[in-house]
Each structure stands twice: as structure tokens, then as C-alpha cells.
Amino acid sequence: MTVSYKKLWKLLIDRDLKKKDLEAMAQVSHYTMNKLTHGDNVTTDVLGRICKALDCSLDDIMEFVDE
Secondary structure, eight states, X not given: XXXXXXXXXXXXXXXXXXXXXXXXXXXXXXXXXXHHHTTOOOOHHXXXXXXXXHTOOHHHHOEEEOO
């Protein structure tokens, strides 16, 4: 089972935000954004900061998918 962040990218598009905007809003590094882009593991702290910055829940930005 892997994690998909497609919901996050759709949310950014819907809110007319760029990944760089999210980096600043959630105070995450470019390296961390790159990990998200490639579906790599990130800490729950990072996910929490993203949710707080976008005023959403984990269900709104990620989902588990079967390979």
C-alpha cells in the first residue's frame, strides 16, 4: 500500500496555489515538497503543517492506494 498526494495537488489547483506558495504557507522545505511530489514518505509533522496552512484534514490531501 502506498500513499497518493493527488488530492493535495488538486486542492492547490482549486485554490489557485502553486507548490512554492504551499512551501511558504506551511514552512516546509523544497526538499520536502519534492518528496511529496514523488510520493515519498514525509513526517506527520509536515502533513500537519500542510493541513493547518490549507485549513483542511488529512483526508483532503492524501489517500492510501493499493499498488
